[in-house]
Amino acid sequence: MNHPAFWRAGAISSTAVMAVVLIFLTIDSLSAIQAGGRNVPDYSVINKAIGYQFDAKRAASVPIIGGEELLFGRKYSAAEADRLMDHGKLAIQSRACINCHTFFGNGAYYAPDLTKAWLDPVWKQMWMPMTQSATKEEAMVKFLMNPEKYPTWGRMMPNLKLTREDSEAIVAYLKWMSAIDTNGFPSGFKTTESK
Amino acid sequence: MYRSQQLALKYFIAAIALFGIMIVFGLLASAQYVHMGFLFQVLDFSITKTLHIDTMILWLLMGFMGCIYWFLPQELERDVEGIKLAEIMFYILCTAIATVAAVFIFVQYGGSNEFSMWFINQGRKYVEAPRWAAIGIVLVVLVFSYNIVATAIKAKKITGIMGVLMIDLVPLFALYLIAFPRITNMSVDLFWWWWLVHLWVEGTWEVLIGCIMALALMQLLGTARRIVETWLYIEVALVLGTGILGLGHHYFWIGTPEYWLAIGGLFSALEPLPLLGMVVHAVYDAGTHHMKTTNKPALYWMMAEAFGNFLGAGVFGFMMTLPQINLFSHGTQWTVSHGHFAFWGAYACGVLSVVYVALQKARGLEEMNGIRWKWSFGLLNFGMIGMVGALLISGIAQAFYERAIGGSTIQAFIDAQSNLWFLQGMNARLVFGVLFAIGYAVLVYDLLTIGGKHRTKQAAVLRPA
Amino acid sequence: MSGYELIYASLLLGVFVLCAGGYGVLYTLAQLQNAASWLYGARTFYGLQWLTTAAIVATTPLAAGWKLLIVVSCLVTLRVPQVIWKYLELIHK
Numbered sequence: 001m002n003h004p005a006f007w008r009a010g011a012i013s014s015t016a017v018m019a020v021v022l023i024f025l026t027i028d029s030l031s032a033i034q035a036g037g038r039n040v041p042d043y044s045v046i047n048k049a050i051g052y053q054f055d056a057k058r059a060a061s062v063p064i065i066g067g068e069e070l071l072f073g074r075k076y077s078a079a080e081a082d083r084l085m086d087h088g089k090l091a092i093q094s095r096a097c098i099n100c101h102t103f104f105g106n107g108a109y110y111a112p113d114l115t116k117a118w119l120d121p122v123w124k125q126m127w128m129p130m131t132q133s134a135t136k137e138e139a140m141v142k143f144l145m146n147p148e149k150y151p152t153w154g155r156m157m158p159n160l161k162l163t164r165e166d167s168e169a170i171v172a173y174l175k176w177m178s179a180i181d182t183n184g185f186p187s188g189f190k191t192t193e194s195k
Numbered sequence: 196m197y198r199s200q201q202l203a204l205k206y207f208i209a210a211i212a213l214f215g216i217m218i219v220f221g222l223l224a225s226a227q228y229v230h231m232g233f234l235f236q237v238l239d240f241s242i243t244k245t246l247h248i249d250t251m252i253l254w255l256l257m258g259f260m261g262c263i264y265w266f267l268p269q270e271l272e273r274d275v276e277g278i279k280l281a282e283i284m285f286y287i288l289c290t291a292i293a294t295v296a297a298v299f300i301f302v303q304y305g306g307s308n309e310f311s312m313w314f315i316n317q318g319r320k321y322v323e324a325p326r327w328a329a330i331g332i333v334l335v336v337l338v339f340s341y342n343i344v345a346t347a348i349k350a351k352k353i354t355g356i357m358g359v360l361m362i363d364l365v366p367l368f369a370l371y372l373i374a375f376p377r378i379t380n381m382s383v384d385l386f387w388w389w390w391l392v393h394l395w396v397e398g399t400w401e402v403l404i405g406c407i408m409a410l411a412l413m414q415l416l417g418t419a420r421r422i423v424e425t426w427l428y429i430e431v432a433l434v435l436g437t438g439i440l441g442l443g444h445h446y447f448w449i450g451t452p453e454y455w456l457a458i459g460g461l462f463s464a465l466e467p468l469p470l471l472g473m474v475v476h477a478v479y480d481a482g483t484h485h486m487k488t489t490n491k492p493a494l495y496w497m498m499a500e501a502f503g504n505f506l507g508a509g510v511f512g513f514m515m516t517l518p519q520i521n522l523f524s525h526g527t528q529w530t531v532s533h534g535h536f537a538f539w540g541a542y543a544c545g546v547l548s549v550v551y552v553a554l555q556k557a558r559g560l561e562e563m564n565g566i567r568w569k570w571s572f573g574l575l576n577f578g579m580i581g582m583v584g585a586l587l588i589s590g591i592a593q594a595f596y597e598r599a600i601g602g603s604t605i606q607a608f609i610d611a612q613s614n615l616w617f618l619q620g621m622n623a624r625l626v627f628g629v630l631f632a633i634g635y636a637v638l639v640y641d642l643l644t645i646g647g648k649h650r651t652k653q654a655a656v657l658r659p660a
Numbered sequence: 661m662s663g664y665e666l667i668y669a670s671l672l673l674g675v676f677v678l679c680a681g682g683y684g685v686l687y688t689l690a691q692l693q694n695a696a697s698w699l700y701g702a703r704t705f706y707g708l709q710w711l712t713t714a715a716i717v718a719t720t721p722l723a724a725g726w727k728l729l730i731v732v733s734c735l736v737t738l739r740v741p742q743v744i745w746k747y748l749e750l751i752h753k
Contacts, residue, residue, distance in 0.1 A: 001747075002747075003425075004421060004425045004428060007425055007428035008355070008428045010429070011428045011431040011432040014436035015431070015436070021439075021440060029446070029452055029455070030383065030386065032452050033380070033451055035380050039450050040380065040450050085379050085380075086379045087307060089377070089384075090309075093317060094306060094307050094312070094316065095318065096245065099241035099242075099245050099320065099323070100239075100241045104381070104382075104448050104526075105448055106320065106445075107320060107526070109530070109531060110240045110244065112609075113603070115448075116603075122605045122606050153609050153613070154231030156231075156235060158239045160304065166307050182448045182449070182450055183448055183518075184448075184522065185525065186526070187523050187598045187599070187603055188602050188603060189602060189604065190601075190607075468736070471681060471684050471741075472740065472744050474681060474684055475687075475745065475748075478684075479692070482689065482692035509677050509681070510681070511674070513673050513674065514670045514674040515670060517722065519669075519722055519723065520661075520669060524670070591667055591670070594666060595663040595666065596663075599663030
C-alpha cells in the first residue's frame with residue numbers, strides 16, 4: 001500500500017471503470033434525448049397544444065402533448081419543422097441568448113429562464129395587450145424584434161436585430177423546448193396552460 | 196534558467212494580465228445588476244459576462260501552461276523540444292485572444308448564419324470564441340502536447356508525474372473538440388457541452404493542477420518524489436473515481452433520464468471526501484515543516500488552495516447538490532456563489548502559488564517575503580469570501596422567492612430580482628468585488644517588485660563577469 | 661419542499677461538511693502537536709456532525725436514500741482523518 005505502483009493501478013482502474021459506466025449511460029441517454037426519443041419530442045410537436053401537469057407518481061410536473069394547435073396559423077411538415085428548429089437554434093447561438101438567459105437553468109442568470117417560457121402566463125397577461133397582438137406567438141415575435149419598446153422593468157432586453165424570420169424560429173424553438181421532460185425543472189412552474 | 200522557463204514567465208505575465216481584465220469585466224457585470232440600464236445597448240451584460248468568464252478560463256489555462264513550461268525542463272533535466280514553435284504559439288495565442296476580445300466588444304454578434312459561428316460569436320457559454328479562434332486553441336494545445344511528449348522522448352525519461360500529465364493531455368485535447376459542432380437539439384447540445392465543461396474542469400484540470408502541485412511541493416518543501424507521486428495517484432483515483440460520474444449532477448434537468456438524479460446526487464455527494472483528504476494533507480505538510488519555508492507567499496497560496504477547494508467545492512457544493520435542493524438552487528445566483536468559490540480555491544490559488552515559486556528561482560532570491568504579499572493575500576481572499584457570501588444570500592433569496600414561492604415564472608424571476616435580500620446581496624458583492632480588485636492591484640505590485648533590492652545586488656555581482 | 665424547508669435543509673448540509681472539515685483539521689493538529697486540547701476540539705466537531713446528521717434525518721424532507729447517504733458519510737468521516745494521518749506517516753518514513 002505504500003508503494004506508488006499500488007495506487008497507480010488504483011487510479012487507472014477506477015478511472016477506467018467509471019469511464020466505461022459513463023459510456024453506457026451516455027448511449028442510453030442520447031437515445032432518450034434525440035428529438036422523438038423518450039424524453040424529448042419530435043420537432044413537429046410545434047403543431048400541437050402543449051400543457052404542463054403535476055404527475056403524482058413522478059412527484060414532478062410533466063409536459064402534456066394535446067391535439068392540434070397551429071403556430072402562426074401554419075401547419076409545419078416534418079422537414080419544415082426541422083429547418084425551422086435549425087434556424088431557431090442558430091438565431092439563439094448567434095445572439096448568445098444564453099449569456100443573459102438560462103436554458104434548463106444553464107446560462108447566465110441575468111434574465112429569466114426560458115425552459116418553459118412558451119407556457120408562461122405573462123404573455124397572455126401582459127405582452128398580448130401591450131403589443132396589441134391576437135395570439136401569444138405574435139406577441140412574442142413583436143417583443144423579440146423590438147424588446148426596448150416594451151419594457152416591463154428596469155432591466156431591459158437589448159435590440160438584437162432579430163428579423164421576423166429569426167423571431168418566428170425562436171418562438172417555435174421555445175414551444176418545442178417546453179415539451180421536453182425536464183424531471184420537473186423549474187420547480188413548481190405555475191402555468192395557466194395545464195390542460 | 197532554461198529557455199522554456201523564460202517562456203513560462205511570459206505565460207505568467209499574460210495570465211496575470213488576463214486575471215486583471217477578468218476582474219474589470221466582472222466589476223462591470225456586477226454593476227449591471229446594481230444599476231439598471233448601465234451600458235445598455237453599449238456593452239450589454241451578455242458581453243461583459245462573456246469576457247469575464249472567458250478570460251477566467253484563459254488566465255487559468257495560460258497559468259497552467261506557464262507552470263508546466265516552468266517545471267518541465269527541471270523535471271527532465273533538459274530544455275524543451277520544439278521551444279521555438281512554443282514561443283511562436285504564445286504570440287499567436289495572445290493575438291487571437293486580443294482579436295476575439297475586440298470582436299466581442301465592437302461587433303458583439305452577427306446574423307443567424309454560419310459566418311457568425313466562424314468569425315463572431317458561437318453563443319455557447321464558456322466556448323463563445325468563434326471557430327477560427329477555437330482552431331487556434333486546438334493548435335496551441337497540440338504544440339503544448341508535442342513539447343511535453345517530445346521532450347520526454349528525447350530525455351528518455353518518464354517520471355510518474357510525467358506519465359500522468361501525458362495521459363491527461365489526451366482528454367484535454369479531445370474534449371475541447373466539442374467546442375466546434377452546432378447541434379440543433381438543445382438537450383443533446385448541452386449533454387455534450389457538459390462533457391466539455393465538467394470533464395475538462397473537474398477532470399482534466401484537476402489532474403493537471405494535481406501534477407503541478409506535486410512538482411511545486413517537491414521544490415517548495417523538498418518533499419520526496421515517491422511521496423508526491425503516491426499522493427498524486429491517490430488523488431487521481433479519488434477525483435476521477437467520483438468526478439467522472441459526478442458529471443451526472445449536470446444531467447438532472449436538461450431532458451436526460453431520471454436515473455441521473457440518483458447517480459449525479461450520489462457521486463457529487465462523495466466529492467467532498469477527497470477534498471477533506473487534501474485539507475488533512477495540507478495541514479500535515481505545513482505542520483511537519485512548522486510553516487517554515489523560504490517562500491512564504493507560495494506556501495500560503497498553496498494552503499489557500501486546499502482550504503478554498505474544500506469550502507468552495509466541498510461545503511458550498513454539498514449545500515446545493517442533492518436533486519431535491521438543486522431543483523430550487525440550479526440556475527440562480529446560488530450557483531454563481533459556488534462557482535466563484537470553487538474556481539478560486541481549486542485553481543486560481545494554485546496558479547498564484549506556482550507563480551511565486553517560479554519568481555523566487557527566476558530572480559535568484561534566497562527568501563520570498565515582505566508585507567505586500569500579505570496584503571494582497573488578505574484582500575483577495577477576504578474579497579472573495581465576501582463576494583461568495585453575498586452571492587449566497589442573493590442566491591438563497593432567489594431560490595426562495597422565485598422558485599419556492601413564486602412558481603418559477605418570468606414574473607417570479609422579476610419579483611425575486613427586485614427583492615431586498617437579493618439586491619442587498621448584489622450591492623455587497625460589488626463592494627467586495629472592489630476590495631478583491633484592490634487586492635489584485637497589490638498582487639501585481641508585489642509580483643513586479645518582490646525581492647527588488649536583492650535582485651539589484653545580485654545583478655551587480657553578476658555584471659563584472 | 662417549502663422555501664423554509666429548502667433553506668433549512670441546505671444550511672444543515674453545509675454545516676455537515678463544515679463539521680467534517682473542522683474535525684479533520686483539528687484531528688491533524690492534535691496529532692502534529694500531540695496535544696489533548698486539539699483532540700477535544702476535534703471530538704466536539706465530530707459530535708456536532710452527528711447532531712447535524714440527526715437533525716437532517718429527523719427534521720428535513722429529504723428522501724430516505726439521501727438521509728441514508730448522510731448517515732453513512734458521517735460514519736465514514738470518523739475514519740478519514742485517522743486513516744489519512746496513518747498513511748501519511750507510513751509514506752513519510
